[in-house]
Amino acid sequence: xxxxxxxxxxxxxxxxxxxxxxxxxxxxxxxxxxxxxxxxxxxxxxxxxxxxxxxxxxxxxxxxxxxxxxxxxxxxxxxxxxxxxxxxxxxxxxxxxxxxxxxxxxxxxxxxxxxxxxxxxxxxxxxxxxxxxxxxxxxxxxxxxxxxxxxxxxxxxxxxxxxxxxxxxxxxxxxxxxxxxxxxxxxxxxxxxxxxxxxxxxxxxxxxxxxxxxxxxxxxxxxxxxxxxxxxxxxxxxxxxxxxxxxxxxxxxxxxxxxxxxxxxxxxxxxxxxxxxxxxxxxxxxxxxxxxxxxxxxxxxxxxxxxxxxxxxxxxxxxxxxxxxxxxxxxxxxxxxxxxxxxxxxxxxxxxxxxxxxxxxxxxxxxxxxxxxxxxxxxxxxxxxxxxxxxxxxxxxxxxxxxxxxxxxxxxxxxxxxxxxxxxxxxxxxxxxxxxxxxxxxxxxxxxxxxxxxxxxxxxxxxxxxxxxxxxxxxxxxxxxxxxxxxxxxxxxxxxxxxxxxxxxxxxxxxxxxxxxxxxxxxxxxxxxxxxxxxxxxxxxxxxxxxxxxxxxxxxxxxxxxxxxxxxxxxxxxxxxxxxxxxxxx
RNA sequence: GCCACCGUAGCUCAGUGGCAGAGCAGCUGUUUCGUAAACAGCAGGUCCUCGGUUCAAAUCCGAGCGGUGGCUCCA
Numbered sequence: 001x002x003x004x005x006x007x008x009x010x011x012x013x014x015x016x017x018x019x020x021x022x023x024x025x026x027x028x029x030x031x032x033x034x035x036x037x038x039x040x041x042x043x044x045x046x047x048x049x050x051x052x053x054x055x056x057x058x059x060x061x062x063x064x065x066x067x068x069x070x071x072x073x074x075x076x077x078x079x080x081x082x083x084x085x086x087x088x089x090x091x092x093x094x095x096x097x098x099x100x101x102x103x104x105x106x107x108x109x110x111x112x113x114x115x116x117x118x119x120x121x122x123x124x125x126x127x128x129x130x131x132x133x134x135x136x137x138x139x140x141x142x143x144x145x146x147x148x149x150x151x152x153x154x155x156x157x158x159x160x161x162x163x164x165x166x167x168x169x170x171x172x173x174x175x176x177x178x179x180x181x182x183x184x185x186x187x188x189x190x191x192x193x194x195x196x197x198x199x200x201x202x203x204x205x206x207x208x209x210x211x212x213x214x215x216x217x218x219x220x221x222x223x224x225x226x227x228x229x230x231x232x233x234x235x236x237x238x239x240x241x242x243x244x245x246x247x248x249x250x251x252x253x254x255x256x257x258x259x260x261x262x263x264x265x266x267x268x269x270x271x272x273x274x275x276x277x278x279x280x281x282x283x284x285x286x287x288x289x290x291x292x293x294x295x296x297x298x299x300x301x302x303x304x305x306x307x308x309x310x311x312x313x314x315x316x317x318x319x320x321x322x323x324x325x326x327x328x329x330x331x332x333x334x335x336x337x338x339x340x341x342x343x344x345x346x347x348x349x350x351x352x353x354x355x356x357x358x359x360x361x362x363x364x365x366x367x368x369x370x371x372x373x374x375x376x377x378x379x380x381x382x383x384x385x386x387x388x389x390x391x392x393x394x395x396x397x398x399x400x401x402x403x404x405x406x407x408x409x410x411x412x413x414x415x416x417x418x419x420x421x422x423x424x425x426x427x428x429x430x431x432x433x434x435x436x437x438x439x440x441x442x443x444x445x446x447x448x449x450x451x452x453x454x455x456x457x458x459x460x461x462x463x464x465x466x467x468x469x470x471x472x473x474x475x476x477x478x479x480x481x482x483x484x485x486x487x488x489x490x491x492x493x494x495x496x497x498x499x500x501x502x503x504x505x506x507x508x509x510x511x512x513x514x515x516x517x518x519x520x521x522x523x524x525x526x527x528x529x530x531x532x533x534x535x536x537x538x539x540x541x542x543x544x545x546x547x548x549x550x551x552x553x554x555x556x557x558x559x560x561x562x563x564x565x566x567x568x569x570x571x572x573x574x575x576x577x578x579x580x581x582x583x584x585x586x
Numbered sequence: 587g588c589c590a591c592c593g594u595a596g597c598u599c600a601g602u603g604g605c606a607g608a609g610c611a612g613c614u615g616u617u618u619c620g621u622a623a624a625c626a627g628c629a630g631g632u633c634c635u636c637g638g639u640u641c642a643a644a645u646c647c648g649a650g651c652g653g654u655g656g657c658u659c660c661a
Binding site for chain 2: 056149151153166167169199265313497498528529537548549
């Protein structure tokens with residue numbers, strides 16, 4: 001264990017720094033709890049751990065904290081830091097711990113949860129004592145720069161049936177400079193927020209008339225459709241067939257699929273001609289009907305139905321978020337109907353496609369989670385054994401690092417989820433592959449085996465990008481709005497220097513358009529500098545300046561959004577340059 | 587759904603009970619310009635909605651709608 005006992009020696013390595021921050025933040029949480037108890041003597045303490053970027057502490061109080069409370073707490077915390085109060089660790093018996101925290105119901109619960117024989121430790125600083133494993137810094141003076149950030153409600157033990165506690169979030173760093181840098185990074189991340197960029201780049205908008213339902217403006221629709229076009233290209237290679245299915249179905253279908261029973265709260269319903277209909281939240285039942293519409297031979301499998309159909313899910317208010325959690329969206333969704341012996345190959349093929357796509361978008365490695373059999377569940381243990389093994393074998397064959405999550409699978413089958421973080425580090429599930437033993441039963445799906453007997457196929461639900469809305473949201477933040485050329489809604493802006501160059505600029509634009517490039521002419525009565533600035537702010541990949549010199553020579557002066565100036569180039573060369581980038585999906 | 591905060595011009599925001607403001611964007615005019623913001627003028631408001639308190643409400647109170655940060659949820 002590295003000692004920071006003097007508190008002054010700067011950490012000499014990254015891991016030491018991480019360790020120091022961890023202890024400092026943990027200690028800051030204790031200091032905060034101490035102050036809260038002084039200001040709110042009736043407050044009950046829950047837990048107060050350090051986190052990735054800071055710390056929090058949960059309290060049960062008679063009224064929520066106000067911003068003024070938080071300011072007062074922070075001010076008094078600084079005083080304790082200035083006083084340099086020592087932290088002291090002490091091991092106590094279970095009985096002593098129970099007695100010491102007799103007035104703390106949450107601490108009692110925690111003590112009861114500590115396995116017999118395990119040491120119970122407490123940490124003191126001044127008059128404050130907390131049940132805590134540690135470690136901590138040796139003195140409150142080692143908490144160099146701290147700031148309280150947010151107050152939020154949080155359920156005890158993360159269960160919404162438990163009382164809601166008041167959580168105060170804060171962060172602490174080894175120096176004011178490091179804290180300021182951290183806050184600056186947060187500000188930088190906010191500049192990449194897709195909701196902000198969506199407005200600034202005219203990609204999409206939201207209107208209270210349709211909460212959590214994006215309106216894609218022309219530029220956003222271009223990117224959206226290009227994503228679909230890209231996926232269609234993959235489908236050609238990977239053997240998928242695209243289908244188009246209804247938007248609303250009689251409730252009978254949802255009763256049969258089980259959605260009416262299990263997912264009803266999240267669905268939209270309507271009644272027409274005295275018959276109740278449900279708007280589809282998923283495509284699977286529709287695809288099951290298509291599969292069942294004719295007799296299938298084992299030779300026909302796998303059948304892979306892809307569907308970009310629009311889905312509607314009622315999401316509880318408070319959970320929606322920009323494009324990443326919406327109430328209407330479409331997925332690059334597909335259902336594979338296959339024989340049990342084909343699961344492995346199908347999952348492998350899909351994982352390869354995901355890998356290919358994520359690499360194209362230059363995403364970092366996704367976090368991968370393998371969710372295993374829950375209770376209760378459908379299907380035999382033998383089927384689960386086989387399905388889980390198939391998923392795990394594929395993950396290992398592809399050398400993906402993944403986390404096993406026992407009990408986290410859906411009742412109908414195990415699944416693998418792929419997660420990517422947004423600008424603020426919040427993770428979103430994009431790709432998913434889920435095996436389903438339930439749907440084939442419910443829809444009595446069959447194929448005729450090689451022995452002439454009817455067999456039950458397996459259904460694989462899979463989406464690569466997942467919700468296209470969510471994917472686009474994450475993608476916008478990933479690129480900071482600067483889409484690669486092939487995805488940019490406007491690939492080039494023609495910038496005539498003066499009015500007399502307008503006609504030439506139009507000619508150049510037409511030449512580019514004729515080759516399928518997306519071009520605009522900025523013929524506003526503005527100076528060239530202003531047009532360049534606006535094109536830069538729109539993150540346009542190519543700015544093509546047209547003045548006297550260019551018009552005379554049949555050139556365009558090429559400026560890239562990086563600021564690089566390629567100088568005058570023949571228009572044909574500019575077109576080649578751009579087409580090359582598009583073809584390579586750069 | 588739960589906790590907190592927020593809602594003023596297209597956008598970003600100022601305005602703590604007494605005539606609704608600024609910058610940018612927009613429009614009009616002048617300017618015709620060489621790689622990140624020309625100049626001038628004009629126009630733009632249900633201060634989210636409804637109700638209440640008050641001589642008087644953007645401002646105080648209540649409810650609703652919407653959003654933001656968390657929590658829970660995401661068959």
